[in-house]
Amino acid sequence: MIDPTEPDPVTRECAGGDAGDASVQVSPIPAVNVASVPQRSPLRYPGGKTWLVPHIRIWLKEIAPAPRLLVEPFAGGGIVSLTSVMEGLVERCLMAELDRDVAAFWHAALRHGPALQERILRFAPTRDAVDALSRKHPHDVLEHGFRTLVLNRTRRGGILAPGASLNRAGENGKGVASRWYPKTIVDRLSEIENHAARIGFCETEGMKLLDTLLGGSDPGLVVFVDPPYTAGGKRAGKRLYAHNEIDHPGLFEMLADSGADFLMTYDHTPRIMSLVKKHGFEVVQVIMKNTHHARISELIITPRPVFSG
Ligand SMILES: C[S@@+](CC[C@H](N)C(=O)[O-])C[C@H]1O[C@@H](n2cnc3c(N)ncnc32)[C@H](O)[C@@H]1O
Numbered sequence: 001m002i003d004p005t006e007p008d009p010v011t012r013e014c015a016g017g018d019a020g021d022a023s024v025q026v027s028p029i030p031a032v033n034v035a036s037v038p039q040r041s042p043l044r045y046p047g048g049k050t051w052l053v054p055h056i057r058i059w060l061k062e063i064a065p066a067p068r069l070l071v072e073p074f075a076g077g078g079i080v081s082l083t084s085v086m087e088g089l090v091e092r093c094l095m096a097e098l099d100r101d102v103a104a105f106w107h108a109a110l111r112h113g114p115a116l117q118e119r120i121l122r123f124a125p126t127r128d129a130v131d132a133l134s135r136k137h138p139h140d141v142l143e144h145g146f147r148t149l150v151l152n153r154t155r156r157g158g159i160l161a162p163g164a165s166l167n168r169a170g171e172n173g174k175g176v177a178s179r180w181y182p183k184t185i186v187d188r189l190s191e192i193e194n195h196a197a198r199i200g201f202c203e204t205e206g207m208k209l210l211d212t213l214l215g216g217s218d219p220g221l222v223v224f225v226d227p228p229y230t231a232g233g234k235r236a237g238k239r240l241y242a243h244n245e246i247d248h249p250g251l252f253e254m255l256a257d258s259g260a261d262f263l264m265t266y267d268h269t270p271r272i273m274s275l276v277k278k279h280g281f282e283v284v285q286v287i288m289k290n291t292h293h294a295r296i297s298e299l300i301i302t303p304r305p306v307f308s309g
Contacts, residue, residue: 027284045077046240060089068220075208094200101148103203108145113193126176214258225264268297
């Protein structure tokens, strides 16, 4: 299950340290090497949150009784939902994703697991085979989900958004197949299948789903929010995801009004910090290195002190 060679593509290693804004407390959770956390998602997700798993464990373990439902409205590779269910931190999860290709992958993984696994084991990821698959219009959800997985694992940085390029030289000199590990992917899928009865997925607009669920004031519901972030204008969201327009102030408002327990991650920008202050949320920063080894700060926002204080 653990593939130590494979951090999330745009995910930064936790480095601990001294970058960022000194007015925001640095999270006391020790810096974690993403290789030490089980990689449970079959997708290599740009902006994936494997590095956040130790924080998620602490956040959810503090809640008693264990939450009945974790909602993840911007699921992507779904690492937080998968980890929470598989480690028994929550009873069930519900992921939402608007991207049709990513949604097809989750439908295929959850409803057609054995057939998807068989296709993976049969596939030889040559350049020609990948090109042919990318041109083909999938005729059912299994084929569509399989196509998403192959493109995700053969395009540079796992990026599926329009304009993404193939992993030509390969990320370790092995060409398009450099991130195609059929056995590892199949193991992850079979683990997902083992827990499928507790994993829900909706192809839908995450904000609308949240609006509906939070209106029910269910005390057993918690929310993990990792939106595509474009509020700063120049950050990665637009390049990485086909869907990237979110009403960030509206999202903060909705969470504040609901009174629900949540954990949210964002890039560290003045605009997000002003929303945090406006709603009186708690915030810590985690300092990481990006793929270009620049130090960046990511915010972890909660309604109550979990990592601060
Ligand atoms: C930052 S990524 C999530 C990464 C995820 N936490 C992981 O670890 O893999 C944000 C995701 O939200 C999706 N998304 C964008 N707009 C959405 C919307 N309105 N509703 C649901 N999902 C959306 C994007 O397609 C992208 O997959």
